[in-house]
Amino acid sequence: MYTGSVRARMGVLITAAVIVLTACSSSPGSSSAGNSGGTGAALPSAASSGNLEIFSYWTAGGEAQALAAVEKVFSQQYPNIKITNAVVAGGAGSNANAVLAQRMQANDPPDTFQIHGGAELLDNWVKTNYMQPLTDLYQQQGWMDKFPKQLIDLVSYNGAPYAVPLDVHRNGVLWYNKSIFTQNNLQPPTTWDDFMKICQAVSKPPTTYCYELNTDASRFAGWVFSRGGDLLSADGKSVAFNSQAGLDSLNFMNELFRNNYATVIGKAFQDQTDFSLGKIAFTFGSTAGLPYYMQSIQQAGKVKNWGIAPEPHTTPQPVEDVYGPSVTIFKTTTAKERAAFVFLKWLMDSGPNATWVEATDYFPARQSMRAQLTDFIQKNPLYGQALDWLQYGRTEPNIAAWNPIRNYIADALTAVANGTSTPQQALDKAASQANATLQGAHY
Numbered sequence: 001m002y003t004g005s006v007r008a009r010m011g012v013l014i015t016a017a018v019i020v021l022t023a024c025s026s027s028p029g030s031s032s033a034g035n036s037g038g039t040g041a042a043l044p045s046a047a048s049s050g051n052l053e054i055f056s057y058w059t060a061g062g063e064a065q066a067l068a069a070v071e072k073v074f075s076q077q078y079p080n081i082k083i084t085n086a087v088v089a090g091g092a093g094s095n096a097n098a099v100l101a102q103r104m105q106a107n108d109p110p111d112t113f114q115i116h117g118g119a120e121l122l123d124n125w126v127k128t129n130y131m132q133p134l135t136d137l138y139q140q141q142g143w144m145d146k147f148p149k150q151l152i153d154l155v156s157y158n159g160a161p162y163a164v165p166l167d168v169h170r171n172g173v174l175w176y177n178k179s180i181f182t183q184n185n186l187q188p189p190t191t192w193d194d195f196m197k198i199c200q201a202v203s204k205p206p207t208t209y210c211y212e213l214n215t216d217a218s219r220f221a222g223w224v225f226s227r228g229g230d231l232l233s234a235d236g237k238s239v240a241f242n243s244q245a246g247l248d249s250l251n252f253m254n255e256l257f258r259n260n261y262a263t264v265i266g267k268a269f270q271d272q273t274d275f276s277l278g279k280i281a282f283t284f285g286s287t288a289g290l291p292y293y294m295q296s297i298q299q300a301g302k303v304k305n306w307g308i309a310p311e312p313h314t315t316p317q318p319v320e321d322v323y324g325p326s327v328t329i330f331k332t333t334t335a336k337e338r339a340a341f342v343f344l345k346w347l348m349d350s351g352p353n354a355t356w357v358e359a360t361d362y363f364p365a366r367q368s369m370r371a372q373l374t375d376f377i378q379k380n381p382l383y384g385q386a387l388d389w390l391q392y393g394r395t396e397p398n399i400a401a402w403n404p405i406r407n408y409i410a411d412a413l414t415a416v417a418n419g420t421s422t423p424q425q426a427l428d429k430a431a432s433q434a435n436a437t438l439q440g441a442h443y
Contacts, residue, residue: 117154118398250423
C-alpha cells in the first residue's frame with residue numbers, strides 16, 4: 001500500500017518555503033566569499049555551534065513530518081547547533097513570501113532557503129546579486145552529471161548553479177480505472193488516438209465520463225510536449241505553443257467535449273473524488289497526489305482496481321512535465337555562509353535526502369538515489385513505477401512572464417471546454433496575449 005501524505009498544489013509552483021540558518025557571526029552583507037563560484041571558505045566541523053532557524057510554511061502533512069525528521073537527524077549529528085522551527089502558516093506560501101520580502105527590505109536576508117528554480121530564483125535573487133553560486137559544491141559532490149540537465153538549467157545563471165534541486169514532481173500521471181478497462185477488454189492508452197477510442201467505448205454520460213479536465217496550463221504543456229512541441233521559441237522571445245502540436249492538443253480536447261466524453265472539474269480535486277467514486281475512467285495529475293488518490297479510493301470503497309501510466313504520446317518516448325523546489329544560499333557573512341554550505345551539503349546526502357522524500361512522498365531529483373529507496377519502493381510499488389518515468393522529464397519555461405502566460409492558456413482551455421471559442425480562436429488569442437507579455441518583459 002502507498003504510505004505517507006502531502007497535499008501539493010498542481011502546476012509549475014509547488015512549494016515556496018524558506019529555510020533560514022542563523023549562525024554566530026557579524027551582520028549580514030559583509031560576506032568575504034564574493035561571487036567567485038563557491039563559498040570561498042572552509043567547511044565547519046561537526047563541532048560548529050550556532051542557531052538554525054527553519055522558516056517555512058511546512059505546517060501540515062508529509063512536509064511537516066519531513067521537516068521534523070530532518071531536524072531530528074541534523075540535531076543528532078550537529079548537537080551544538082540549536083534549531084528553531086519558525087513556520088508561517090496560511091496563504092499557500094504567500095504569507096511566508098511576504099515575510100521574506102519584508103526581511104529583504106530590512107537588509108535581513110535569510111542564509112539558506114527553499115525556492116523554485118527559474119524566474120523565482122534567477123530574476124528575483126540571482127540577477128540582483130543576492131545569492132551565492134554553488135559551483136564548488138556541485139564540483140565537490142560530482143552533481144553536474146547526477147541531476148537532470150533541465151533541473152540544473154532552472155537554477156543556473158551564466159553557467160553557474162545557484163541552487164540544488166531538493167525533490168521533484170511530475171505532472172501528467174494518467175490514473176485509470178482498471179475495472180472499467182477489464183470490463184471493456186482495454187489496455188492503458190499509449191497514444192492520443194488510443195485515448196479517444198477508449199473514451200468512445202467507456203463514456204456513458206451522465207453517470208460515467210471518460211475524463212474530467214482540470215483547466216490548468218500544465219495539462220496543456222504536457223499535451224504539447226507529448227506531441228513533440230515546445231512552449232516558447234528557442235530564444236524565448238515568442239511563443240511556440242501555437243504550433244501544430246498546440247492546435248492538435250486543443251482539437252483533441254474539443255472532440256472530447258463535443259462528443260460528451262469529458263467534463264470540467266467543479267472544484268479543486270474534484271477529479272480525484274470522482275475517480276474514487278468510479279465516475280470517470282481517466283484523470284491526469286501530479287505524482288504528489290499519489291497518497292491522496294490512495295486515501296480517497298480507500299475511503300470511497302467504489303474502485304477496486306486501478307493503476308497509473310505515462311501520459312499518451314506521439315513522441316518516441318513519453319514526455320513528462322516536471323517541477324519542484326530547490327535549496328540555495330543568500331550572501332550574508334563568511335561564517336554564516338560556511339554554516340549554510342555544510343547544511344545544504346548534509347541535506348543532500350543520501351540519508352537525509354531519503355528521509356525527506358520518504359516522509360513527503362516526493363521524488364528525489366537524482367536517479368542515483370533510487371538504491372537508497374529500495375525498501376521504500378518495495379512497500380510502495382506505484383512510487384517506484386512513477387519514479388522510473390522521471391527520466392523523460394521536461395520543464396516549463398523559467399521566466400517570470402510564464403506566470404501570466406499560464407493564465408492565458410487556462411482561459412483558452414476553459415473557452416474550448418465551454419464551446420465559446422474554436423480551438424484555433426482560443427489558441428490564437430492565448431498566443432497573442434502571451435507574445436505581448438513576452439515583448440513587454442524585454443527578455
